């Protein structure tokens with residue numbers, strides 16, 4: 068180990084920063100966050116440091132550096148742009164046995180400042196021993212993503228209960244086991260989702276029953292939106308809960324790449340329903356979910372898109388609520404939002420669309436026939452889920468109800484994934500094109516004037532070339548160019 072890591076309590080301790088520019092300012096801000104009493108020595112101060120000085124937050128000593136200045140200071144940072152001055156500061160500090168950091172100069176430093184992940188009171192410090200600040204930053208970014216934003220609140224909550232738990236469980240091994248399950252269980256889930264009162268209640272119950280807070284009741288279900296396909300489009304909260312779950316019940320539409328994030332020992336249960344294949348019924352899913360939670364499992368119910376948008380998450384939440392089981396809902400990016408973004412189709416746009424309707428063309432039970440007259444009104448974008456099977460009918464009904472036959476429309480198949488295909492044309496012509504290109508589920512139908520903006524705004528798809536340049540481009544009766552790709556489609560192809 069080249070450097071000995073330590074966390075120093077600088078509250079109200081005297082520290083010296085030599086330098087009056089931007090770099091010195093950055094160091095001053097870091098030290099201020101730690102509560103240090105700071106003297107800044109420089110021939111002049113930049114405006115930020117001047118403000119801090121006039122606000123009484125730092126003590127300025129204007130003039131050349133004098134070695135005697137290092138006396139009475141615990142930590143010293145040399146941050147001038149003059150290497151000779153910085154080295155003089157380091158030499159004075161060394162002669163007085165003070166710890167000194169020279170910015171970007173490991174050789175003359177007796178301590179270095181690590182990269183910091185601040186979840187106060189929890190702090191992670193990372194250092195490459197001064198060898199590669201960029202590597203330190205990359206590692207810091209990776210760890211940042213792993214640590215929930217409210218982790219500091221968990222540390223504070225644990226600190227609040229520390230004495231009580233110590234008194235209740237005098238045996239240190241029993242106490243350690245208790246805390247391990249408490250901090251990796253339902254109680255910390257409550258804190259991480261901002262529900263301190265519930266966490267406290269779990270703790271009180273657990274201490275009364277002499278068991279860990281996570282054993283103190285039933286498990287919990289997380290109804291998590293996985294996003295539309297691209298595995299990166301899950302939320303941080305969803306990702307964290309997926310990693311914690313004992314059991315993951317997932318839909319067919321959930322990206323397999325996401326399932327890799329489940330715990331190694333987690334049980335994965337596919338409960339996908341598809342329009343054609345015989346599959347598990349919603350009642351069976353509800354029953355299984357409730358049973359798993361009752362058995363004390365933390366169940367991640369991972370659903371494509373958003374759980375509450377055509378995801379039947381509402382029915383699952385109702386089943387859990389009826390059985391008195393705790394649950395948490397984590398929203399996801401729904402297919403309409405994801406597909407629109409990846410197709411370059413703004414769902415709203417001044418002058419073109421002032422509303423978005425999320426609806427479905429599926430009327431499995433026969434009673435859900437859409438209100439065509441309302442849907443046909445102008446200046447709104449329709450996002451129609453599960454519409455591939457009924458595309459002909461949808462197109463005919465909308466035109467009959469008054470939406471112009473040449474209204475732009477697009478079908479986005481496997482949106483946001485590397486298999487995304489877009490078939491784009493007019494409301495009237497789309498069914499024929501979809502059939503020609505054999506579009507299959509999952510596909511989302513977008514109808515509205517903004518669909519035409521994909522010409523300009525498409526960024527994920529292979530950009531369509533202008534008319535005449537492509538041997539396989541064809542021109543519809545309305546004169547609109549439709550672009551076809553060779554059978555072997557490239558990722559994100561637009562056809």
Ligand code: SAH
Pocket residue numbers: 295296320370371372373374375376377378400401402403406451452453454479480481482483484508509510511512
């Ligand atoms: N809860 C999901 C919707 C589930 S219903 C959500 O919020 O997105 C399934 C329908 O969603 C599919 O038939 C299709 O219309 C749409 N869909 C889901 N993922 C899609 C994707 N990657 N590309 C296109 N459509 C998708």
